[in-house]
Amino acid sequence: KQExxxxxxxxSVPEGENLVLxxxxxxxxxxxxxxxxxxxxxxxxxxxxxxxxxxxxxSGRLNAxxxxxxxxxxxxxxxxxxxxxxxxxxxxRPWGQNFVFGPGTRLSVLP
Amino acid sequence: DGGITQSPKYLFRKxxxxxTLSCEQNLNHDAMYWYRQDPGQGLRLIYYSQIxxxxxxxxIAEGYSVSREKKESFPLTVTSAQKNPTAFxxxxxxxxxDSPLHFGNGTRLTVT
Numbered sequence: 001k002q003e004x005x006x007x008x009x010x011x012s013v014p015e016g017e018n019l020v021l022x023x024x025x026x027x028x029x030x031x032x033x034x035x036x037x038x039x040x041x042x043x044x045x046x047x048x049x050x051x052x053x054x055x056x057x058x059s060g061r062l063n064a065x066x067x068x069x070x071x072x073x074x075x076x077x078x079x080x081x082x083x084x085x086x087x088x089x090x091x092x093r094p095w096g097q098n099f100v101f102g103p104g105t106r107l108s109v110l111p
Numbered sequence: 112d113g114g115i116t117q118s119p120k121y122l123f124r125k126x127x128x129x130x131t132l133s134c135e136q137n138l139n140h141d142a143m144y145w146y147r148q149d150p151g152q153g154l155r156l157i158y159y160s161q162i163x164x165x166x167x168x169x170x171i172a173e174g175y176s177v178s179r180e181k182k183e184s185f186p187l188t189v190t191s192a193q194k195n196p197t198a199f200x201x202x203x204x205x206x207x208x209d210s211p212l213h214f215g216n217g218t219r220l221t222v223t
Contacts, residue, residue, distance in 0.1 A: 031209040043117075043201055043214040051209055089154075091212065098144070098169070099205075099212055103153045 002027045002094045004102035012108040013080055021075040021105045023090035028068040031093040035064050035075050038087045038104070047088075048075070080109045113138045117202050117215035124196075124222050132187045132218045134202035140213070143185035144203040147171060148217075154201065160185055189220065196222045 003026045013019055023033070032051045036044040048057045048064040050073065056065040063076040077084055089104040115136045124130045136143065145157040156169030160179040174193025179185055185204075189196045202215045 032211070034211055036214075041199075041217075041219070043115075043216040044203075046211055046213065049211040093209065093212075098156055098159060101154045 002030075002092060002097065002100045004090060004092055004100050006088075006090060006102040006105050008105060009103070010106040010108075012110060014110050015080060015082060017080050017109075019077050019080055019107075021077070021088050021107070023073040023075070023102055025071045025073075025092045025100070027094060028071055029095045030068065031095065033064075033066055033073050033090060033092050034099075035062075035073075036089045036091065038089060044089065077107075080107075082109050082111050085109050115202055115204055115213055115215035117200075117218050119218060120216065122218055122220045124220070126222055127191045128222075129188055129190050130196075130220065130222075132189070132200055132202075132220070134185045134187065134215060136183050136185075136202075136204045136213075136215075138204055138206075138213060139182070140204035140206050140210075141182070142205045142207075143179070144205075144212075145169075145175075145177065145185070145187045146201040146203065148199045148201060157187065157200075189222075196220060 005024045007022045034049045035047045038044050050057050050066040061078040066073045087104045087106045091099045091101045118133045142161050144159045146154040155171050158177040160166035176188045200218045205212045
């Protein structure tokens with residue numbers, strides 16, 4: 001059964017710092033991996049989707065990579081801002097199964 | 112703009128009452144999902160539907176029921192049989208195969 005973990009569980013950084021969030025999954029048989037952002041009391045907002053055949057995706061200050069063979073993905077946030085403070089979740093879509101979510105990383109960017 | 116609408120945003124009910132949460136999407140997606148989110152826990156799948164008039168139980172279906180009479184609508188009923196109904200409920204949808212997942216803004220249900 002696919003399992004997804006995220007490290008660290010929480011992270012606090014000063015504004016302007018570059019940072020990396022990690023996501024690990026146990027089975028490489030996936031369609032894709034998706035990174036989400038969740039603000040308190042809100043739904044999940046999709047940030048980036050990486051298909052299984054891709055190695056990375058970029059959107060503005062965000063860059064997500066995927067290494068299926070090692071079961072890892074990273075979300076790189078450049079020049080962090082207080083507005084980036086939120087919980088970041090990754091989810092994989094295994095073949096023939098529903099999406100599996102990680103527990104999330106709670107990010108605080110301090111002004 | 113296409114998206115998923117959940118209503119209401121907040122819902123309060125007395126113990127022993129059934130309550131129905133609304134989820135509507137105009138993304139023309141075949142698949143729809145209901146998740147439950149509790150503090151300190153990840154998202155847990157309640158029910159999902161891959162096509163109209165068909166749905167399957169997720170990991171925590173006990174005490175819940177759904178219907179899928181129209182492609183764009185997937186309402187969730189929280190019954191009195193659900194032991195701990197107070198939670199944040201999220202509805203999502205996706206297209207076929209390797210399509211991304213889209214979420215609504217959630218409904219926070221409080222049962223006292």
